[in-house]
Amino acid sequence: MTQRDRILRCACELYVADGLKGLSMRRVARRLGVTAPALYRHFEDRNDLVFELIGEAFDVLARYLYRALEGETPRERLRLAGDAYLRFALEDPEYYELLFVSPAQLGAHAIPEEICVRGDALHQFMTDRIRECMNAGILKADDAQSVALTLWALSHGLVSLYVGGKLRVERPVFEAMYRGSFRRLFDGLEAPAVAAADVVADVNNVSSATAAGD
Amino acid sequence: MTQRDRILRCACELYVADGLKGLSMRRVARRLGVTAPALYRHFEDRNDLVFELIGEAFDVLARYLYRALEGETPRERLRLAGDAYLRFALEDPEYYELLFVSPAQLGAHAIPEEICVRGDALHQFMTDRIRECMNAGILKADDAQSVALTLWALSHGLVSLYVGGKLRVERPVFEAMYRGSFRRLFDGLEAPAVAAADVVADVNNVSSATAAGD
DNA sequence: GTCATAGGTTAACAGTGTAAACACCCTCCT
DNA sequence: AGGAGGGTGTTTACACTGTTAACCTATGAC
Numbered sequence A, B: 001m002t003q004r005d006r007i008l009r010c011a012c013e014l015y016v017a018d019g020l021k022g023l024s025m026r027r028v029a030r031r032l033g034v035t036a037p038a039l040y041r042h043f044e045d046r047n048d049l050v051f052e053l054i055g056e057a058f059d060v061l062a063r064y065l066y067r068a069l070e071g072e073t074p075r076e077r078l079r080l081a082g083d084a085y086l087r088f089a090l091e092d093p094e095y096y097e098l099l100f101v102s103p104a105q106l107g108a109h110a111i112p113e114e115i116c117v118r119g120d121a122l123h124q125f126m127t128d129r130i131r132e133c134m135n136a137g138i139l140k141a142d143d144a145q146s147v148a149l150t151l152w153a154l155s156h157g158l159v160s161l162y163v164g165g166k167l168r169v170e171r172p173v174f175e176a177m178y179r180g181s182f183r184r185l186f187d188g189l190e191a192p193a194v195a196a197a198d199v200v201a202d203v204n205n206v207s208s209a210t211a212a213g214d
Numbered sequence C: 001g002t003c004a005t006a007g008g009t010t011a012a013c014a015g016t017g018t019a020a021a022c023a024c025c026c027t028c029c030t
Numbered sequence D: 001a002g003g004a005g006g007g008t009g010t011t012t013a014c015a016c017t018g019t020t021a022a023c024c025t026a027t028g029a030c
Helices: A003-018 A025-031 A046-070 A074-091 A093-099 A113-135 A144-163 A171-187 A192-206 B003-018 B025-031 B046-070 B074-091 B093-099 B113-135 B144-163 B171-187 B192-206
Strands: none
Touching (some): A046 A074, A074 A113, B003 B025, B025 B046, B046 B074, B046 B113
């Protein structure tokens, strides 16, 4: 294990224990029995170090998500992916927060490209889950990437409201809310009246009503 | 204008200019031609000051939202509220970020109650918009509060991914995504096949098909 | 006139990120 | 063998940070 790795591990421990505020170069150094400037041999900046941590957080999330591939069907895999996201957020809330630290928060201009691409990879993963559900006829045909974004946004929105303390509810209640919100997204909110009319019209016109006659 | 207000205004300017990092007690003091400890006559803490700023951010958002009440119909008011949220986030992104600073980020244990209730008020506002749409038959009957949460989460998720730079798209593209996501939430994602069957069955059974015969 | 209070001051403590200059050790090349 | 160079540490220093304690006024009330 290289010194760089040791620094990273130690930084991670400090971060998990005391948040970004508790992660100081000097504290890391002291813990490693070394003086602060030594760290600059391995990292450009404190931000550089933090960015590396963020990268790790993405990796951890990726590991959670990839387990969803064990599902047998596209629907199962999509469901598992949603569960995995929730589990990651609830089991590793500090890591989860790390995913969404804004550059401004770090006094940085932007998140480095190298990290953004990891986010893209996750987006891609979800897009794939969506697309295979569309191909299987489980989801409406649509732009898979946009649908994936909608899903991701809903997940992230819910979780970030929860971990940010904006939802004053207990964890099991929140989990129920999470699932309920997804149920709603899949079912749609719109009142059936007008939708039914459209559907019936469709059925009458195209007469592709496989199950309508029974 | 009291000195407390001057401090607040100055802090706000510094925050908008340079983020939370740029907001230091000494800088605020210097700008006001005063020494740092003087600020502690008006605020307990730096955090106390920041919390006050967060409170202001909630007020600004509230002002955006309340204008949605000028809409003529429940549907219009709901639409305007969604727009208002988006406009707030895009026009005042710094304020927007302020809404969601986590206590950990400030080294604080929790966000003070006094601020949480402002968040509750917004949630209540959205719940009311939802409920009146349900009463008008525009939305499915459901738990209005949960639906409001789903909407809020989707909004927040999308916006926070965008302002966090996770979505590498231009603003107009993002606005289209935002609207598209909502369209999707209202319409539902589920493939129509099975839904259509249910609906048709319903129509046949209950024969409350107002527009089905045409 | 005295006294409390609101609002400021200076000085100090403990901590921060980071840069410059210097020192050591290990490896590789001549 | 000996010197060059790179990797890794050190000390020292600078310019910041939040926050406290002690002290100093001006103002208004009784």
